Amino acid sequence: MHTLHLPPGVELQHNISLVETANGGASEQWVDYKKVKFYTNAFVIINDAKVLLGYKKRGFGQGLWNGFGGKVDPGETSIQAAQRELEEEAGINAPLEHCGVLFFVVDGADAAFNIDVYRANEYTGTITETDEMRPAWFSIQKEMLPPVNSHTTADCSSTSDKHAEGLPPIPLGQMWADDEFWMPLMFSGRPFVGRADFDADSKMLKWWFAATPAES
Numbered sequence: 499m500h501t502l503h504l505p506p507g508v509e510l511q512h513n514i515s516l517v518e519t520a521n522g523g524a525s526e527q528w529v530d531y532k533k534v535k536f537y538t539n540a541f542v543i544i545n546d547a548k549v550l551l552g553y554k555k556r557g558f559g560q561g562l563w564n565g566f567g568g569k570v571d572p573g574e575t576s577i578q579a580a581q582r583e584l585e586e587e588a589g590i591n592a593p594l595e596h597c598g599v600l601f602f603v604v605d606g607a608d609a610a611f612n613i614d615v616y617r618a619n620e621y622t623g624t625i626t627e628t629d630e631m632r633p634a635w636f637s638i639q640k641e642m643l644p645p646v647n648s649h650t651t652a653d654c655s656s657t658s659d660k661h662a663e664g665l666p667p668i669p670l671g672q673m674w675a676d677d678e679f680w681m682p683l684m685f686s687g688r689p690f691v692g693r694a695d696f697d698a699d700s701k702m703l704k705w706w707f708a709a710t711p712a713e714s
């Protein structure tokens with residue numbers, strides 16, 4: 499059986515079997531890092547049709563759309579941090595479920611980013627803009643969703659259209675370049691891991707992603 503070679507920094511939390519889903523980049527070597535900081539990133543996804551993103555108004559990642567998240571504070575668990583950040587940045591609560599782990603290294607930064615990614619299919623509260631983030635709904639383009647079989651196509655698409663009617667598609671051109679590789683895995687419900695390295699101008703130098711096998 500083919501053995502996966504995980505990039506440095508990527509660890510499997512459970513003994514799950516993974517298949518490589520993407521890899522590439524002009525760099526031969528992974529960038530070295532000295533320490534790791536822990537972050538979260540959370541997404542609310544309704545009916546596999548629309549996703550809530552936030553436009554980062556200031557700080558790291560300014561001008562990009564992303565999920566809601568930030569650093570795990572001392573004394574906090576990752577899920578507690580994810581729930582706190584979702585409330586602070588979008589004004590809502592949601593039953594978040596862990597769906598993936600991402601490892602990012604920015605050349606020259608003081609620490610690598612280990613990001614626990616969470617998703618939820620519902621939320622409570624009122625979506626609210628903050629000083630840091632402007633939340634908005636986006637329709638999930640069909641290419642980012644798993645293929646549907648002939649029995650479900652008709653029902654799914656009509657449900658999706660209803661929930662995402664009039665919404666713009668996910669703005670991949672205004673997001674971190676790695677997002678296109680793992681967001682479809684998140685939408686498919688396939689637990690995933692991955693690493694992406696960036697230069698100081700946020701150009702992606704090298705990447706690798708893996709997930710549980712797709713259902714056939």
Ligand SMILES: Nc1ncnc2c1[nH]c(=O)n2[C@H]1C[C@H](O)[C@@H](COP(=O)(O)OP(=O)(O)OP(=O)(O)O)O1
Pocket residue numbers: 537538539540557558559564565566567568569570602611613674675676677694
């Ligand atoms: N490359 C990439 N792709 C996708 N998502 C991210 C990255 N790099 C990242 O940092 N992120 C995510 C991880 C986090 O959810 C945010 C960064 O959080 P931010 O709020 O900017 O972090 P801080 O300001 O340091 O944290 P808090 O002050 O909010 O705790 O982007």
